[in-house]
Amino acid sequence: MDPLEFDLQLRCETLTPTFESLRLTLRGPWLCQACPIRWEVQLLHRKSGFAQLVGTVKGIELPCPACAGFRVLLETRVTFTTTEKRVEPTLRLESVATVCVRPLVSLVTPGSGVGFEGLSVYGAEVRCELAGYLLRLATSLDPLRDGAVTGEARF
Numbered sequence: 001m002d003p004l005e006f007d008l009q010l011r012c013e014t015l016t017p018t019f020e021s022l023r024l025t026l027r028g029p030w031l032c033q034a035c036p037i038r039w040e041v042q043l044l045h046r047k048s049g050f051a052q053l054v055g056t057v058k059g060i061e062l063p064c065p066a067c068a069g070f071r072v073l074l075e076t077r078v079t080f081t082t083t084e085k086r087v088e089p090t091l092r093l094e095s096v097a098t099v100c101v102r103p104l105v106s107l108v109t110p111g112s113g114v115g116f117e118g119l120s121v122y123g124a125e126v127r128c129e130l131a132g133y134l135l136r137l138a139t140s141l142d143p144l145r146d147g148a149v150t151g152e153a154r155f
Contacts, residue, residue, distance in 0.1 A: 052081045
């Protein structure tokens, strides 16, 4: 399926073929093969039903006349689960070192019905990559979301 790529992962609970989860990932260029903007869609389905749908667009170059020697790129990831909707924008500065600044944001939806009430910022992250080393600084603004910020279940 050139220029599209896909991955299909089927996971079983034990050695007998007992279904645990199915992950389907589709990715490709935005408009044409030479376009630097890429997209990816991932669907995760578990035994209990739908788990999540994630859409990502990356490599969007933002004009920045004051950023001499740097490229400013935008990446946006939108995640839908049965309990949460999240938007994760990331700004990436590329030069000798790559620096990413990412606010951690979730969509606020009404308790009943369909709609959109706003954005909830629950943390922030700064990553810097230089010569194979990674520096990650993260802070949580909501104690209930610490695990989402740090990547650890218990923090």
